[in-house]
Amino acid sequence: MTLRTLAAVCGAVLLVQFAVAPAAIAADAPTHWVSAWATALQSIPQQANLPPLYRAPEVAGRTVRQIVYPTLSGRAVRVHLSNEYGKTPLVIQDLRIASSAGGAATQANGGAKVTFGGKASVTVPPGSELDSDAAEVDIVAGAPYAISSYMGADQNLVAWHRVSNQVNYVSLPGNHTDDSMSGAFHQRFTQFVWVTGLSVEAPSAAAVATIGDSITDGMRSSLNENHRWPDAFARRLTQAGDRSTSVVNLGISGNRLLNDSPCYGEALVKRFSRDVLERPGVKVAILLIGINDINFSSMPPRAGLDCDYPHTSVNAEDLIDGYKRVIAEAHRRGVRVFGATLTPASLPPQRESIRLAANQWIRTAGAFDGVVDFDAALRDPAQPARLREGYDSGDHIHPSDAGYAAMAQAIPLDAVVNSTRK
Structure with missing residues (x-):
């Protein structure tokens, strides 16, 4: 406690x-x-x-x-x-x-x-x-x-x-x-x-916490089938013979890095400590967040329940500042953070430029302890702003079950597991 x-x-x-x-x-x-x-x-x-x-x-x-x-x-x-x-x-x-x-x-x-x-x-x-x-x-x-x-x-x-x-x-x-x-x-x-x-008594084990928005939450994956990418990553660990690394899912559909929502939870920068760092045994976090920050400014206000409120505009620098805050908080608690690139979402050019700039920083800045390139795993080679056809659930934002499986395969397994042992 x-x-x-x-x-x-x-x-x-x-x-x-x-x-x-x-x-x-x-x-x-x-x-x-x-x-x-x-x-x-x-x-x-x-x-x-x-x-x-x-x-x-x-x-x-x-x-x-x-x-x-x-x-x-x-x-x-x-x-x-x-x-x-x-x-x-x-x-x-x-x-x-x-x-x-x-x-x-x-x-x-x-x-x-x-x-x-x-x-x-x-x-x-x-x-x-x-x-x-x-x-x-x-x-x-x-x-x-x-x-x-x-x-x-x-x-x-x-x-x-x-x-x-x-x-x-x-x-x-x-x-x-x-x-x-x-x-x-x-x-x-x-x-x-x-x-x-749920926590179990496991003296030599450690946990990987996955946190983000609906893509971590597994939106549009098959009901009752555990086809979210964190589920697939947990199975990949087991298949590799690792019985001492757990994977827990702290994604919230609609969640944003920088702003609260009436429906989609507190901003990730505010909930990160409670939802990740206070969990027993967590040694590594995989962070995938930002696409809703980019998108919600362009959503029309709705009468009654406006889940996208506030419709705050952000740029890549705003997202980067938020990532830095999460990384610093995790490091103060001895937790390593792997940054995940934002996945294709068929965005219009101005919003797409923000996604690309954020991804470039995630890949090259060296601020994260490691990088998971989900963008590269899911994008259509011919149209990199779009999901590959077989990985698209149909809404051009959320992966299919096959797409979520491809995300799990893109995680650098040895680097993540080794980070839980440090």
């Missing part, structure tokens, strides 16, 4: 119905915990008449079952909860982790109950995060796990990771955390909520 989180928890002690000290101590223990799965939250717009994409499911007094795929094996696991954007306490009455049996079903052994300071229930104050106690669960990298949370009677959703590319489930009213059958889970949704990380 970070000092910021610990201070928030202590300051709201009257709201907490159990002693959080054991969880806090566990979180601050010497590093043998390593992030095996993670996601980044964004606040849900709070206004009337939201478009359907931004309407959250009803979770009060129900069980939320989320399916996650850790990328590192271990014999014990901690669950990380976040109420970062909450205005009221986050109340979970019961929480359990179990091997998934497909859909909303779990393996019949019921998995393991997850506790917080020895208690089954937990109250997380607004603005706070915390880790669970260690639960003895055999975590196998690449296998699916169901995390089931029985929510408080008045709980509502004010934050999520909106584009999960994973079907998750909400039950009928009641505690269904230990139901192995799927019958109670009538509602499907495609976001992640509350749970923002």
Whole structure:
């Protein structure tokens, strides 16, 4: 747990119905915990008449079952909860982790109950995060796990990771955390909520954090298939015989380097410390961000919910200054950063010139600890401002599954892995 989180928890002690000290101590223990799965939250717009994409499911007094795929094996696991954007306490009455049996079903052994300071229930104050106690669960990298949370009677959703590319489930009213059958889970949704990380006990392992916008998030990749480029990179590591490097995905669709959004999360320069540097065991970050900064200034303002606000114009120098801020922050914490070139997006000439200038700096300035040339991996040789035909999902911005696989192959594997060992 970070000092910021610990201070928030202590300051709201009257709201907490159990002693959080054991969880806090566990979180601050010497590093043998390593992030095996993670996601980044964004606040849900709070206004009337939201478009359907931004309407959250009803979770009060129900069980939320989320399916996650850790990328590192271990014999014990901690669950990380976040109420970062909450205005009221986050109340979970019961929480359990179990091997998934497909859909909303779990393996019949019921998995393991997850506790917080020895208690089954937990109250997380607004603005706070915390880790669970260690639960003895055999975590196998690449296998699916169901995390089931029985929510408080008045709980509502004010934050999520909106584009999960994973079907998750909400039950009928009641505690269904230990139901192995799927019958109670009538509602499907495609976001992640509350749970923002799993860490496993792995003394010699390290994590690579991937962070950026929708292209890291895996927008338009196949639902439930784990075809985002970070997923493909995790599989590439395993195929190369590396069992001690995890890959966690902190991309947020629509995210920008320099500006917040009503829908797409805080600017990456603001969220980088929380979403990457405070994760246990992270030694390397791969950064791919900037195309939305270039594009959103040209998006027309919309009445009602304007997700592209503010429509701030940026140039290459603005992006470079932002990259330098991220690099400096990472280096202060001993984390190495690989800069990824911005991928083709069929931009008009003025915006394309900004992309090319940013890419030239990423490749040649020497400010990053390494370079991942995603642009070269995906561009059409005959029309380098465009995605190669087989790598285009159809919108000329987001890669297809094949394109995401090509991105994973473009990562300099040895350089990244060696950087996690330094």
